[in-house]
Amino acid sequence: xxxxxxxxxxxxxxxxxxxxxxxxxxxxxxxxxxxxxxxxxxxxxxxxxxxxxxxxxxxxxxxxxxxxxxxxxxxxxxxxxxxxxxxxxxxxxxxxxxxxxxxxxxxxxxxxxxxxxxxxxxxxxxxxxxxxxxxxxxxxxxxxxxxxxxxxxxxxxxxxxxxxxxxxxxxxxxxxxxxxxxxxxxxxxxxxxxxxxxxxxxxxxxxxxxxxxxxxxxxxxxxxxxxxxxxxxxxxxxxxxxxxxxxxxxxxxxxxxxxxxxxxxxxxxxxxxxxxxxxxxxxxxxxxxxxxxxxxxxxxxxxxxxxxxxxxxxxxxxxxxxxxxxxxxxxxxxxxxxxxxxxxxxxxxxxxxxxxxxxxxxxxxxxxxxxxxxxxxxxxxxxxxxxxxxxxxxxxxxxxxxxxxxxxxxxxxxxxxxxxxxxxxxxxxxxxxxxxxxxxxxxxxx
Numbered sequence: 001x002x003x004x005x006x007x008x009x010x011x012x013x014x015x016x017x018x019x020x021x022x023x024x025x026x027x028x029x030x031x032x033x034x035x036x037x038x039x040x041x042x043x044x045x046x047x048x049x050x051x052x053x054x055x056x057x058x059x060x061x062x063x064x065x066x067x068x069x070x071x072x073x074x075x076x077x078x079x080x081x082x083x084x085x086x087x088x089x090x091x092x093x094x095x096x097x098x099x100x101x102x103x104x105x106x107x108x109x110x111x112x113x114x115x116x117x118x119x120x121x122x123x124x125x126x127x128x129x130x131x132x133x134x135x136x137x138x139x140x141x142x143x144x145x146x147x148x149x150x151x152x153x154x155x156x157x158x159x160x161x162x163x164x165x166x167x168x169x170x171x172x173x174x175x176x177x178x179x180x181x182x183x184x185x186x187x188x189x190x191x192x193x194x195x196x197x198x199x200x201x202x203x204x205x206x207x208x209x210x211x212x213x214x215x216x217x218x219x220x221x222x223x224x225x226x227x228x229x230x231x232x233x234x235x236x237x238x239x240x241x242x243x244x245x246x247x248x249x250x251x252x253x254x255x256x257x258x259x260x261x262x263x264x265x266x267x268x269x270x271x272x273x274x275x276x277x278x279x280x281x282x283x284x285x286x287x288x289x290x291x292x293x294x295x296x297x298x299x300x301x302x303x304x305x306x307x308x309x310x311x312x313x314x315x316x317x318x319x320x321x322x323x324x325x326x327x328x329x330x331x332x333x334x335x336x337x338x339x340x341x342x343x344x345x346x347x348x349x350x351x352x353x354x355x356x357x358x359x360x361x362x363x364x365x366x367x368x369x370x371x372x373x374x375x376x377x378x379x380x381x382x383x384x385x386x387x388x389x390x391x392x393x394x395x396x397x398x399x400x401x402x403x404x405x406x407x408x409x410x411x412x413x414x415x416x417x418x419x420x421x422x423x424x425x426x427x428x429x430x431x432x433x434x435x436x437x438x439x440x441x442x443x444x445x446x
Contacts, residue, residue, distance in 0.1 A: 055079070058072065060417050086308075089308045105383075108271075129146070133224060155259075161259055183242075193317065199213070216325070224237070279293075367379035393409065404427070405417075409439075
């Protein structure tokens with residue numbers, strides 16, 4: 001599960017503002033510019049198929065100021081199927097979920113549910129873990145920092161915690177050429193993928209007995225030392241655990257799904273309900289996201305929100321058709337959505353409709369950490385990032401491991417939601433090309 005792409009991508013994001021108007025189909029010239037970007041995708045259905053093939057993709061681009069609404073799908077939605085991918089087909093959005101988790105946390109902060117210190121509240125004061133677990137949760141140079149980790153540090157990937165999916169106790173993904181470290185959750189899963197493929201071809205083989213086919217829970221407090229009991233249990237205990245931190249909290253940046261799993265547990269602790277209930281009540285239902293849900297959730301169940309599920313791909317392996325169970329993603333990446341509804345969510349966020357106070361959105365998008373990736377400035381906020389290109393155009397939003405992306409451009413109010421449903425490709429490059437193609441002609445020429 002290489003995340004070299006994801007790290008580069010996870011910064012390709014935007015700031016906010018927007019206009020309200022009724023969108024319409026693009027003009028012929030606008031459609032031609034946007035179609036050209038979609039047609040440039042290296043589709044597996046091409047003959048001959050390119051080595052870096054993408055099997056399917058879908059996108060919605062919207063610009064109310066221009067009365068523009070562009071919706072396009074390409075490639076077959078499912079492996080071996082004939083139905084074309086559409087903007088109504090569902091796909092796992094992976095780390096785009098982090099923006100949703102961060103939004104709920106910031107809503108709770110607005111309501112005073114985090115206490116007088118807001119997002120500076122420490123994990124130790126919230127009662128999510130016992131003192132013994134907090135002592136083990138993250139150490140650096142012989143000192144335990146678990147109890148003192150703040151909500152801000154978890155939101156901003158500044159906790160110093162390793163990423164359970166990509167890092168093990170010895171290696172981070174960056175030090176492993178962008179690939180999952182061998183004893184990370186993702187590394188162990190990739191090692192099982194061959195057995196998973198063989199099991200699919202073997203009558204009577206039980207996929208659920210494999211790590212790649214079983215159901216995962218985020219945390220089982222009753223069996224903290226059993227690495228198979230839950231994702232955080234794996235982080236704490238697999239081959240000794242990967243709790244040796246990378247820096248003093250607040251003194252660096254390291255992308256960590258571990259922190260977002262913890263934030264999901266914080267949401268459940270503060271609301272007294274499930275994470276899916278919080279998403280539905282606070283985000284999905286108010287925005288009319290009827291086809292967006294936390295996959296594998298049982299309270300509320302997901303049947304009412306399920307529809308046409310597209311395949312997502314690891315190389316040539318189709319995750320949905322291949323029964324690859326991604327229940328491990330949860331608060332860091334477990335939501336399923338559509339191109340239409342991702343676009344609707346990012347517009348609501350950019351327009352400030354998800355918070356009671358304008359300063360909350362400003363806080364979310366205020367850079368906590370800045371990096372240069374080549375000539376691109378990447379500024380990390382709280383659950384979102386902003387990327388500024390050399391010509392001064394900025395975007396904010398998030399991307400996901402399976403190829404999902406949502407972006408918003410404050411300079412024009414253009415938004416985008418979509419996916420290329422393929423690990424290893426950079427959806428930000430594709431998405432920015434689409435956003436540029438959708439800009440008014442004079443602006444697009446700049």
